[in-house]
Amino acid sequence: MRTRLLGALLGIATAVLPGVAFAGGGPSANVDSVQVSPGHVSFVLTTANLTGTPATKTVRVVAGRTALAARMTQVGRSTATTAPPRAVVIVLDTSGSMAGSGIAAARQAALTYLASLPADVQAGLVTFSDKPQLAVGPTTNRALVRNALARVRATGNTALYDAVRTAVATLYAARLGPSAQRRLVVLSDGVDTSSKANLLAVTRALATSRVPADVVAFRYGNGDASAAQQIASAAGGRTLAAQSSGQLTAAFAAVARNFTARAKVDVTVPDALAGRRVTLLVKVGSVSTAVPVTLAAIKPPPAPGQVPAVPVRQPVTSWQLLALLAGVFLIVVLAVVLLRWQGSREDTARRLVQQVGRYGPRRDEHQPTAEEGAAARTAVGLVEQVLRSTGAEQGLALRLDLADVKRKPAEWALLVFCGGTALAVALLLLGVDRLLCLPIGLVAGWMAQRIFLSVRIGRRRAAFGEQLPDVLQLIVGSLRSGFSFAQAVDAVVRDGTQPAAGEFSRALAETRIGVPLEDGLNHVADRMQCEDLRWVVMATRIQREVGGNLAEVLTNTVDTMRERAQTRRHVRALSAEGRLSGYIIVGLPIVLGGWLTFSKPQYMSPLFTTPLGVMMVAAGVGLIIVGGFWIRALIKVEA
Template sequence: MTKLRALIGLVTAGLAVVWPSTAQADGTPSARIDSVVVTPGQASFVLTTANVPSKLDATTVRVYADDTALPAQVTPVGNRTTAAAPPRAVIIVLDTSGSMAGSGIAAARQAALSYLTGLPNDVQAGLLTFSDQPRLVVRPTTSRNSVRNALARVQAAGDTALYDAVSSAVAALDAARLGPSAQRRLVVLSDGVDTSSKTPLTSVARQLATDHIPADVVAFRYGSDDASAAQRIAAASGGRTLTARNAAELTAAFASVARNFTARAKIDLTVPAELAGRRVSLRLTIGSVSAKTSVTFAAIPPTPRATPSPTPAAQPAAPRRTVWSWQLLALLSGVFVAVLLAIVLLRWQGARHDTGRRLAQQIDRYGPRRDESAASDSESAAARTAVGLIGHALRASGAEQGLAKRLDLADVKRKPAEWALFTLCGAAALTAVLVLAGVDLLLSAPIGLVVGWLVQHLSLSIRIARRRAAFSEQLPDRLQLIVGSLRSGFSLAQAVDALVRDGTQPAAGEFSRALAETRIGVELEAGLNHVAERMECEDLRWVVMATRIQREVGGNLAEVLHNTVDTMRERAATRRHVRALSAEGRLSGYVIVALPIVLGTWLTITKPQYMSPLFTTAPGVVMLAGGAALIVVGAFWIRALIKVEA
């Protein structure tokens, strides 16, 4: 079977040599009309030409309907976005063997540059050089400067691996993945026969024929060398063989093969009223080249008496507007319910904690009843139902105790279920804002939940940190009050009770916990130690330790606490002094860390096309991850530099 396939390939290649494709071999000019579209009073089509030296514009293109000349607007197709056209690519396969040294490589370079100039703008051009081995210098690209810069650096040395070079060029075009409808070609320049290829000629010819890639071979200064191999490569899939004995003929040969790529243009016609609805022979001429096809122009509809129905282009938008309207209505309804529930909860909570209002309601029982009570009861019932559902969910998930502890530390007078309900209301409002801003609902809902949870977690953390800081600031003064009470003859428990009655928060509230624990049998030192753990106060732990030592060894507790207070105040003064000295470093750290984040976010919002390579390309993602890692390392480094233990 392998031998049979090889025989078929040889016969096919031989027939290609005997009967090459005339359309490509002789460079005959041609034109074709494609993609005709007719509308009332208008018509358009795509003009495709090959080997036409004239430029496609309104002065060279003439369009006729039967014998009537039609006004035509000619728009050259210079890129794929102007009209639906398949991509096109060519690879210049350049011989850089030792025989091309000197004037040969200079002539080849100049001819290749003129070839690039003659290519249409949308054609992707690449460069592959070969001597002992082929080397793909530039992959197919529309950037002509890349190829020009590469041509300026080529040097001639070594043997000639022509067959390997053609095979590698075909593989490079396959790797470009231009699609099945793409136009692909090779332009091969060689000044001699192959001397060092590992790929046989039969394989190269079969590969060209199978992939349908025409190869135009320019035989430069062959002299008496056998050009049959070059002819066979060119004929394998319909290319051309051109000979050149000097630099001028080489440039002319490259200019000739450059016209193999068709020039395209979009033609827009204005159809006169007398031709509307008629079938005509549409004929186009470009100098001596012509093309024609039959077209039936669209009839002009009569003027409607009533409001015209939506055009076909506008009809598909109606379902999208309907879907969007339903989504928006459902979202706004959900936000309204959430906000209403939050308002009801606030009113109910305020009524529950308002002693004066409760007293007024109790007195009101002995007077005439008012109708507002029913509305108040219904609001309370709705709020209780919502809070009950949220509370059941928190208990089922085991999160109620942890949230209750954090709320207690933050001194938030809310139940865990009430706080979670507020969080859900905030998440719903954020989801609504994101949807109205154009973000998909399936993405907005998770973002709203995550951001809502983060906001409530951070707010509680900030309140807890501030409360603990306030406790630490108040502790020396509160301890001084205890010292004064002890010197007046009070016991330690009585001195702590006097501190609680003073009412300065949060110290009074926390010390009252210690007194409450003593009433159920806990030692006062253990209760104070629990307060130190809740407030994460190392100074209070030292006070408890000093109290226990004094109880075991005896001594004046008031004097011990007085010395402890003096030490705490000196440490606090030193700590504030250190913070003042390190303020500049901390501010510099904040600016340095925030600057790339803020600037990157601003550029992403204002100029997304400028920042998109960072998110859409592999090098950009690597750079983004590296930058984020360096920012984190720098933040920790700055923190270590400015942190001074006091």
């Protein structure tokens, strides 16, 4: 009963006083993008619901009781980008009740509204009938919105609530920032009939997001206008009534005054207020706003004949330098200890897994693998053709085999290319020149995979050299038990200690195609760059030609190798101090120079902005490189 009475009163009001707003919003002003400099303050002034533009009004700026000289100029789209962005979404009713003259009047009013918006305001369009539809997202390109308005057709029911929720989501999907000014303009000619959302959910969404909605009630009769009023009042909007196309255009013109053109205000600050924190009262037309500002201090000019004071840099005291050196030393030591501890943990865990695996069930070598897609097979095939045509496939396959990487050359090259492309995209997002992103990414990816494979190859060769004395000891035991040399090598392969077992299995595989075992072992020595294994092969060949006890020869060889290893470790321990000193001496100028560059750029800038400074930097880099090689030559001992 209450709803019907309200609708009847609304119908009487619109008939007697057409074009009267149900709820209004008064003029307002806002200040943002404040910039302070000695003797000057500038800011961007934004007004709403003010007749005319701010630049056509007289602005007054008062700080306490002191009136300040101010000059206001209208800003364009490029200048206004320093202020928070502004956006509006037009929510247009295209239900069947708008057919004919109604949709034509709504289209014309919306076009007039777009023409009156300032150029920096982003406008979007959401239409709704049976369900809402996003026609154009918020954009400053007015042609897109005009073309979308030309294509609207009236048909179906009215999903007003769903359309309002879609418009709010569209504003926040545009990612305008937390300080952006967002608003909705809703045109509807009747109550909701087909929305999935209810009125309470819509008003809560508007209140939570703080998006005001101005509702234009077009040709409302005895219908329920309470929903329009609740939508408008949820976040500070207003409701306007229109019964004809002229009133509809006038209503849209009134709503358009929410976005008046911005103006830049330049204020001259007297010397008496310099350095003080004041509240600027800005008055334009009938509205005013206040903003607290800390004014910049003005440095007095030097007296005649007085030399401007140059700030004296405090010298670094001895204890500060000692503290810096101690910090760098502790960081280097901690990094070395952590890396060594992590490597020892990984090696211990790997050895334990291998030892336990010898006594457990054999792993199924025919495990199911993931099925490759057609796109992956095509990409791998293309990369494989490129590698074969350039002759790089064989070399890459050899490096992957030495590094024990279970990937085909084409697959590895494709992974490196994808990683380089991902790095190029990251550099592009960080603002690097688009012409340099892809070359930098591909070169960095190639260098990273090169270093990765080199490190793995070096570790695998070092592990082989450490395992070789134990492997030879096993061969000696097999020979003394009555096995032949080939059977003893087969026992090493069956022992399964990697990488020695895998490499010796290659030698056995070559013997099956007619290659002598000594030649196969020599090939393994070449692959692993193991000089000790070459001596073992040479001793084996001499024993085969002149005769003798091979087990005794290998026993002497093992003893010699272990003594050499012990001597090598002893020398490495004695040279540890020199190596650590080399790391600190080489790294200290780099770390200290980087720290000074970031902490005191004005102190280091002459090194990069003057010819003499650039020459000094180049000479310093050259001396660091020479010193690094010199220290390496001093501490390098052949064992």
